[in-house]
Amino acid sequence: MPAKTLVMERGKRSFWVQSYLPEVANGLAVTLKHLVRFITRQEESVFTINYPEEKRQYPERYRGLHRLMVREDGQVRCVACMCCSTICPANCIHIVAAEHDDASIEKYPRIFVIDELRCIVCGLCVEACPCDAIRMDSGVHCHSFTDRTTAFLNRDLLMNLGTYSAAKQGGERSF
Amino acid sequence: MTLLIEFAIALLKVLVIVFGFVMALGSLMTLTERKYSAFMQKRWGPIRAEVLGFRFGGLLHLVADGVKMILKEDFIPSGANRNIHTIAPAMGLFTAMVIFAIIPFADAWCTGLALPVEGMDLCFGFDDAEALQSAQPAAVATFAPTHPYFQIADLNAGLLYMFAITGIGVYGTALGGWASNSKYSLLGGLRASAQMISYEVSMGLSLAGLLMVYGTLDVNEMVREQGALLWGTVPMWGILVQPFAFFLFLTASIAESKRAPFDMPEAESELVAGYFTEYSAMKFGIFSLSEFVMVVFIGAICATLFFGGWQVPWLYADGFHFSGDSMLAAASGGAWTAGELQSYVQASTPDIALPYGLVVFLRIGCFLTKIILMIALQLQIRWTLPRFRYDQIMFLGWKILLPASLINLFITALAILLLR
Numbered sequence A: 001m002p003a004k005t006l007v008m009e010r011g012k013r014s015f016w017v018q019s020y021l022p023e024v025a026n027g028l029a030v031t032l033k034h035l036v037r038f039i040t041r042q043e044e045s046v047f048t049i050n051y052p053e054e055k056r057q058y059p060e061r062y063r064g065l066h067r068l069m070v071r072e073d074g075q076v077r078c079v080a081c082m083c084c085s086t087i088c089p090a091n092c093i094h095i096v097a098a099e100h101d102d103a104s105i106e107k108y109p110r111i112f113v114i115d116e117l118r119c120i121v122c123g124l125c126v127e128a129c130p131c132d133a134i135r136m137d138s139g140v141h142c143h144s145f146t147d148r149t150t151a152f153l154n155r156d157l158l159m160n161l162g163t164y165s166a167a168k169q170g171g172e173r174s175f
Numbered sequence B: 001m002t003l004l005i006e007f008a009i010a011l012l013k014v015l016v017i018v019f020g021f022v023m024a025l026g027s028l029m030t031l032t033e034r035k036y037s038a039f040m041q042k043r044w045g046p047i048r049a050e051v052l053g054f055r056f057g058g059l060l061h062l063v064a065d066g067v068k069m070i071l072k073e074d075f076i077p078s079g080a081n082r083n084i085h086t087i088a089p090a091m092g093l094f095t096a097m098v099i100f101a102i103i104p105f106a107d108a109w110c111t112g113l114a115l116p117v118e119g120m121d122l123c124f125g126f127d128d129a130e131a132l133q134s135a136q137p138a139a140v141a142t143f144a145p146t147h148p149y150f151q152i153a154d155l156n157a158g159l160l161y162m163f164a165i166t167g168i169g170v171y172g173t174a175l176g177g178w179a180s181n182s183k184y185s186l187l188g189g190l191r192a193s194a195q196m197i198s199y200e201v202s203m204g205l206s207l208a209g210l211l212m213v214y215g216t217l218d219v220n221e222m223v224r225e226q227g228a229l230l231w232g233t234v235p236m237w238g239i240l241v242q243p244f245a246f247f248l249f250l251t252a253s254i255a256e257s258k259r260a261p262f263d264m265p266e267a268e269s270e271l272v273a274g275y276f277t278e279y280s281a282m283k284f285g286i287f288s289l290s291e292f293v294m295v296v297f298i299g300a301i302c303a304t305l306f307f308g309g310w311q312v313p314w315l316y317a318d319g320f321h322f323s324g325d326s327m328l329a330a331a332s333g334g335a336w337t338a339g340e341l342q343s344y345v346q347a348s349t350p351d352i353a354l355p356y357g358l359v360v361f362l363r364i365g366c367f368l369t370k371i372i373l374m375i376a377l378q379l380q381i382r383w384t385l386p387r388f389r390y391d392q393i394m395f396l397g398w399k400i401l402l403p404a405s406l407i408n409l410f411i412t413a414l415a416i417l418l419l420r
């Protein structure tokens, strides 16, 4: 079967447009207009944000630094299910699970490290977490690093940003 | 002794023009370009460099950039030819600066009495108007020598010199690209050479029309000719007699300066940074400075050839003449007698009389204004037009500009033949 072809009509360009020079003049006039307007009425619509003094308003769903949520008693909510580290496309979540004393919780992350330098801030870890343990809604800008080792955020650092989450965790247990 | 004085004057001219004007404007351009583009895009541009809380609208970035360039590591890649790698930026800047030798910032200084004859100032051999009045009316007027104090080199083949120097200007680029031992740099250098060859042709041909109109290669002489009044009222600037050539020349010379929309040798999107990919620190700074100096030169040469150079419209050696009638007429027998000059000075005073020193001052100021306007035009073009593709550049150079400049040449020749 022959491939279905779609013939695109090229827009007709008049001789005036094709001769290029008049259109160049038009373009120059547009940019010159912006220049003159900006110089004469400066306060209107400046795109520059003087960053450290002025800050851009982040959107509500802005993905900032990760945080690990905590339970009512201040323990980490994470149950070390490995969903986030499995889905992470940058492979930057490193979890070592350990057994929890409480049999209804079963596991907790003994080590939970996110390499913020490798993280691509995709938010998939948040989507994957079954128990609202990891979030990126801290609103905190990832800080700059001069030493790679400081870019590995461990469990306690991540929990410092975390707050209590009221989401229901765990199902009915039969034992 | 006179030789020593001549030498001192030449040195002073070089110092004032090259360091006081070219270098100053060139380094100011590094800031101006960023500011200008920022204002066009409703941004503030560089403003954050500050000393004790004072920012001076971003001017301190000049100092900050200089310090940064000097303190950075000067990196030479392994396998690069160290000597050529080092010399290349200097060659670029050297050629960009030596072409300024032919730019006249004002007419040659007249040691006698300068009077306008049909739109051109002539320097008569009288000390001043009083000396003229006391001269014998029947005596034939002599000419006094003029000194090119406002032009580094008053070459009678000035334009040829310009083409020669811009021709070797590409050596810095090509050698820098070749000596870096990097494929990107080499490609950038090659592109620069190809572009230079393509556009040098139309650049030369577009000026050939002007040469035919003015009949001289001497740049100062060309500017003097532009003072003639067309139909007794309009100054005969290059843009009036050769409007087409101006666009051809501007296009070709922007292509020669290797800036967007003709930035093929740099081509950030394809070649990293083209010929200066492997350059850092002050060597990189020198390359970009020579590019900016080239922009200033293009502004200066366009103003000189097409916008009347140092001519202030209707201003001549003794003041403003708004029509050609109030000027001295051509001599009937090839020379003027003192009597003719006397009656001119007494009878037809200029519309606004000005002393000669003030006229020279106004002319320099006018020329600098023209240069700055031409630079602004180039910045406007650079920040408005999208860049060409490489094949489009070759197409434009060989298939459009070259035939167009030949046609322009033909029409000019025909017009001169018919009008003479």
Ligand code: SF4
Pocket: A084, A087, A088, A089, A090, A091, A092, A093, A114, A118, A119, A120, A121, A122, A123, A124, A125, A126
């Ligand atoms: S945001 Fe994406 S890349 Fe970063 S840790 Fe989560 S899943 Fe991995």
Ligand code: SF4
Pocket: A077, A078, A079, A080, A081, A082, A083, A084, A085, A095, A128, A129, A130, A131, A132, A133, A134
């Ligand atoms: S998906 Fe949630 S519960 Fe599972 S390991 Fe990651 S953070 Fe912990």
